[in-house]
Amino acid sequence: MSHDSLIDQLATGLPPVRRWSMARETGLLLGMAGAELAIFLSLGVMRPDMGHMIATPYMLWKLGSLALLATVASIIAVRSLSPLGSARRGLALAGGLAAVVLATALMIDPGAAGGLPIGHRLSPLHGMGCAVAIIALSLPMVGAMAWLMRRGAPVDTRRSAIISGLAAGCWGAFLFSFCCPSDDPLYVALWYMIGCAIVAAMARWLLPKGYRL
Numbered sequence: 639m640s641h642d643s644l645i646d647q648l649a650t651g652l653p654p655v656r657r658w659s660m661a662r663e664t665g666l667l668l669g670m671a672g673a674e675l676a677i678f679l680s681l682g683v684m685r686p687d688m689g690h691m692i693a694t695p696y697m698l699w700k701l702g703s704l705a706l707l708a709t710v711a712s713i714i715a716v717r718s719l720s721p722l723g724s725a726r727r728g729l730a731l732a733g734g735l736a737a738v739v740l741a742t743a744l745m746i747d748p749g750a751a752g753g754l755p756i757g758h759r760l761s762p763l764h765g766m767g768c769a770v771a772i773i774a775l776s777l778p779m780v781g782a783m784a785w786l787m788r789r790g791a792p793v794d795t796r797r798s799a800i801i802s803g804l805a806a807g808c809w810g811a812f813l814f815s816f817c818c819p820s821d822d823p824l825y826v827a828l829w830y831m832i833g834c835a836i837v838a839a840m841a842r843w844l845l846p847k848g849y850r851l
Contacts, residue, residue, distance in 0.1 A: 776810030803841025
């Protein structure tokens with residue numbers, strides 16, 4: 639049997655595959671994120687002083703940084719799901735951006751943590767609760783990323799899964815920022831980073847399932 643005949647035989651009956659579209663897949667992700675944000679805010683969990691805090695440097699840094707990280711990581715993740723895409727450089731870019739965000743936290747002083755001991759500022763018990771909340775809020779986005787991965791054809795599923803998890807973790811942290819009562823950048827930098835890292839590790843383990851690595 640010739641190669642052409644073998645290829646024709648293997649391809650017979652296969653359903654057509656929709657061409658990967660960056661704009662379409664990004665639009666689907668944005669729609670899902672917008673729906674989750676609307677549902678979350680409709681629950682009335684926003685901190686009561688948000689009207690005052692929203693204009694402070696601290697809140698602008700927190701919400702703006704997390705929104706930027708979630709957006710950049712999501713774009714890198716969606717691009718990596720194309721057969722021609724890769725998350726190698728994107729991961730380095732996201733890591734560098736996260737480092738800049740953490741460094742910027744050192745220049746933010748909301749005036750609520752001055753003179754307090756480090757243990758009180760970090761508040762491990764409350765911090766672990768924040769990390770768990772971030773993980774829970776990230777799960778819908780992890781599911782959306784898994785669905786997009788099945789629709790795409792990523793070459794490097796490990797890196798695609800990691801950046802997808804980072805995007806989901808940053809999105810979950812962004813949502814949680816609306817109700818988080820802490821005004822200490824050090825607390826946010828530590829516990830939000832832990833929450834996002836756990837989501838990325840979960841995605842790295844779960845999302846590549848079903849692919850040949």
